[in-house]
Amino acid sequence: MTLNIGWIGCGRHATQMLMPQLGRNGIKVAAVCDVNQAAAASAAWQYGAEAVYQDYRDLIAHKDLDAIGMAVGPELHHTASIAALDRGLPVFLEKPPAKTAAAASEIAAASKRARKPVLVGFMKRYSTGNRIAGNVLKGPEFGKVLGITGTYMTAPTYFAGEVDYSGFFLHHCVHYMDLIPWFAGENFKDMAVRKVEPEPGHLLFHLNFECLNGVIGTIVMGTVQSRGTPMEAIQIMGNHIRLEVDNVINVACYRDPPFKADDPDATLSDHTDTLSWTPNFTAAANEDHKGYHALIADVAAALKGEKSAAPDIGAGIRAMENLERMIGLL
Structure with missing residues (x-):
């Protein structure tokens, strides 16, 4: 079709x-x-x-x-x-x-x-690393999410001339107002913010939160880093297990391995040792690790009336409400 x-x-x-x-x-x-x-x-x-x-x-x-x-x-x-x-x-x-x-x-x-x-x-839900992490959270091994820490930075030059940060909030920060509750499995309940602004257009803030299901965490966002460097890192904490997503593409799942240094028979276990994944950029594959292809695939399904997990306008409302709550605390 x-x-x-x-x-x-x-x-x-x-x-x-x-x-x-x-x-x-x-x-x-x-x-x-x-x-x-x-x-x-x-x-x-x-x-x-x-x-x-x-x-x-x-x-x-x-x-x-x-x-x-x-x-x-x-x-x-x-x-x-x-x-x-x-x-x-x-x-x-x-x-x-x-x-x-x-x-x-x-x-x-x-x-x-x-x-x-x-x-x-x-599309942050569809970035390769985030998508892998989301699937791990849905599986039986991870258990209850306890806490989430996320860093998502940008540079002042990206929104030059907007020292009221309106563009930064609407086009940048709104992503994590959707992504973090998606990981947590519930929306934010409480928020608190601390900020530092060394000069106009240069903002750094930490948003502390608790979700409706008890998940706690911190989001770090701001305009004080170069866009030429990796700007995203997420850690999702469980009980004796944690997921880390670096730069939207590198994923590690840390479990509960034994100490190995003094064990002459030490080996690697599928059940306890760290699992990690990184993309193979040398492969001649048309992959889109930022997530746009996977997003549009779900969007296409929804437009065709098929089953789809694509974010809808309800998710958009929730993210905008979260954004407005956050801005009100800055």
Whole structure:
């Protein structure tokens, strides 16, 4: 089954990260839209779209569309997704789904009226290391999650000119407002924040939390690291077992091994010793360890009415509510 999608927003992120995954999952780009006519024309040429628009309303009215996808700003996500839903078209939105939780809730209401799904681009769930960790947590060996520590940094240059940090919060921090509760298995209950700001645009904060199911933890985020270095590290603590995900690709599961230095018969055990995985970048495989391909595969299934674990607008509302709670404490 092939779906015809109309795509809004033809910037670098959309054309290099998201749109390459569409054809791999049975989705044809039938029409594209961008206020930048050259960007839209380039995307149409790359992905074989038959029509190019500069106004999202004209794209939504394009004949024979099965769905709408978009990667634009949060305000247009809100406006254009509701317009698409009012026309009876399901929607894929890059995160954040809207500028506020209230606006995201309006999208959810439109989705309910139209009886069409809205999927949100929380690809951190699909990053290879995070996905492996999530599957380990679902298995019988790990047991109850006790605590989570996550670090997710960026640089001030990434959001230059936004010393109110609005872009940083909406486009960066929102990821962990979705990912950490997903790992924990429940949403945040309590939050507390400590911060340091050595100069405007340079922020570091620690968010301490407890989830509804008792999972505790700390999230470290800020704009004081170079984007040229690895910026993510997650540790998930259980009882005599822990998972560590470094740079979204390296995974280690530490269990409860015996001390081996004084044991002449020491060996390695499948049941107690550390398990680790790292990707093979020398293999000629079209893999996407950041998670976009796996995300769009689930999105495609949802748009086709098939069973899917793709994050929906409900997850988007939860993440935005968490984000607003966090910002209120800073």
